[in-house]
Amino acid sequence: MSLSPQGRHTTDDHGSGGGPRPGKGGRGGGSRRRRRRALRWSATVLSVVILGTAGAGYLYYQHLNGNIRKGERSSGDSKAQKSQPNAAGQTPMNILLIGSDSRNSDANVALGGSRDNRGNPPLADVEMLIHLSADRKSAAVVSIPRDTRVEIPKCKDPATGHEYPPTNAIINESLARGGPGCTLATWQNLTKVYIDHWMMIDFAGVVRMADAIGGVDVCVNQNVWDRPLPKAPGGSGLKMTTGTHNIKGVQALQWLRTRHAWGSDLLRARAQHMYLNSMIRTLKSQNVFTDTGRLMNLAEAATKSLQVSEEIGSVKKLYDLAMQLKTVPTNRITMTTMPNVTDPQNDDHVVPDGANADKIWEMIRDDVPFDDKGTTPAPKKTTSTSQAAKAPSATVAADRLGVVVQNATRTSTQAPVPRRARDISQVLVEKGFSRAVFDSTAGLSEDQTVVRYPSADLEGDARSVAKALGIPMSAVKKSTDVSGVTVTVGSDWRTGSSYPKQSTPKPGDIPSNSDAINGSDTGQCMDVYAPYRW
Incomplete structure (x- = not known):
């Protein structure tokens, strides 16, 4: 009896259960030895093939990792706090996308012109914040126009060690004052969103990526030619006829850089949003993540084209990030531009549009979807409902508690409200906090009122002060920047003795002047400014 390949017992030709004796003349023994030699040879060959393939894969993986250029996440003074997980333990993610106008290579000079700027620090001509919701079911993108005047914090260039003092300037200059980490810090201070x-x-990276993708559909309502005119030098060179065109390579860069032909930098952001939405739809329709060849081409282009913050500076981490972005359906992607108004100091610049801009940032901080196509997001984790609603008892009697009040009502468009810190400190005195005083420091600016405390033993005191003024408990923050309980009156509380009640933004309730475009809208088409039609 022997065991067949199928596992069944069989009887040999000799009729007995013993089978043939081993030896040179035995047919069964010879065939078994030949089978064993064949199996050993096959296993050896297979091992070599597997190891060789794995080795090649490892070498290619290391090659891709070697392509990636990395830098410091933040190189400036910034105090933004990370978002807390929701009830399901999920956390939103914020990514800052920066388009550099660097001319510091032959390729970028050839594509961007302006050879006189070679060697100058690059500026951030494109700046977009990508917000990926905690449940990874929606995404919001907010552009800030490059000519937006903002406060740029103190930054240190990680490459040279040079320190730049804080300044008030247009936001695209932040890149030249400490690299992308300074741009990130500037955004965090403006929005209070942790990035x-x-x-x-x-420029060269855009062309490389556009070619790897294989083309993206864009549309114009009139013939367009973005060329130099007598009173408007420059231009991207974009030239196309009315209708929809599939663009890639240099033409894709021209589309993304075009400004004059659309009429303004704000409209350039809209054209960029149309391109990105179309690109996302294209990638999804091509099933790139299941096509090994396409995926390798994109990986090669992406790792050569992108510079990233160091904590995502590996192929695996970038791939994991891409897979998270991939889960968002196109009809849950909303592209917007920060609501803005003309800068009163310079008609060529803009500044954030007060409450409308604040609302956009609040929705991102609270992970409120920009669209109304989803379910209500899970609430953030709190210790308990009762604790969130009720301030704990003070550890020090009100009349013995020292409280400092600061006036931070100044904004980029409005002067500070006079005597604001003095007035609110008096309100606290009337409520029993007899040791409340005001800080006369000028020039402070905060979008939202906040109560800060330096150590855990003062948390209860800070909450009692917030409760007395009607300030929500979410605005009570631990901070090493203060030595005692400190009320910083922000631009959201410019009048009145009691903190104004704030309405909670609802999904899809974005300001009308945010120029929103949904990712699934295939009917978007750019109007061409009359002088650039042909």
């Missing part, structure tokens, strides 16, 4: 990562791409 997890940054990615930066230059």
Whole structure:
């Protein structure tokens, strides 16, 4: 009896259960030895093939990792706090996408012109915040126009160690004052949104990526030619006829850089949003993530084109990030531009549009979807409902508690409200906090009123002060920047003795002047400014 390949017992030709004796003349023994030699040879060959393939794969993986350029996440003074997980333990993610106008290579000079700027620090001509919701079911993108005047914090260039003092300037200058980490810090201070990562791409990188993708559909309502005119030098060179065109390579860069032909930098952001939405739809329709050849081409282009913050500076981490972005359906992607108004100091610049801009940032901080196509997001984790609603008892009697009040009502468009710190400190005195005083420091600016405390033993005191003024408990923050309980009156509380009640933004309730475009809208088409039609 022997065991067949199928596992069944069989009887040999000799009729007995013993089978043939081993030896040179035995047919069964010879065939078994030949089978064993064949199996050993096959296993050896297979091992070599597997190891060789794995080795090649490892070498290619290391090659891709070697392509990636990395930098410091933040190189400036910034105090933004990370978002707390929701009830399901999920956390949103924020990524800053920066388009650099660097001319510091032959390729970028050839594509961007302006040879006189070679060697100058690059500026951030494109700046977009990508917000990926905690449940990874929606995404919001907010552009800030490059000519937006903002406060740029103190930054240190990680490459040279040079320190730049804080300044008030247009936001695209932040890149030249400490690299992308300074741009990130500037955004965080403006929005109070913690930004997890940054990615930066230059002219040559845009062309490389556009070619790897294989073309993206864009549309114009009139013939367009973005060329120099007698009173408007420069231009991207974009030239196309009315209708929809599939663009890639240099033409894609021209589309993304075009400004004059659309009529303004604000409309350039709209054209960029149309391109990105179309690109996302294209990638999804091509099933790139299941096509090994396409995926390798994109990986090669992406790792050569992008510079990223160091904590995502590996192929695996970038791939994991891409897979998270991939889960968002196109009809849950909303592209917007920060609501803005003309800068009163310079008609060529803009500044944030007060309450409308604040609302956009609040929705991102609270992970409120920009669209109304989803379910209500899970609430953030709190210790308990009763604790969130009720301030704990003070550890020090009100009349013995020292409280400092600061006036931070100044904004980029409005002067500070006079005597604001003095008035609110008096309100606290009337409520029993007899040791409340005001800080006369000028020039402070905060979008939202906040109560800060330096150590855990003062948390209860800070909450009692917030409760007395009607300030929500979410605005009570631990901070090493203060030595005692400190009320900083922000621009959201410019009048009145009691903190104004704030309405909670609802999904899809974005300001009308945010120029929103949904990712599934295939009917978007750019109007061409009359002088650039042909």
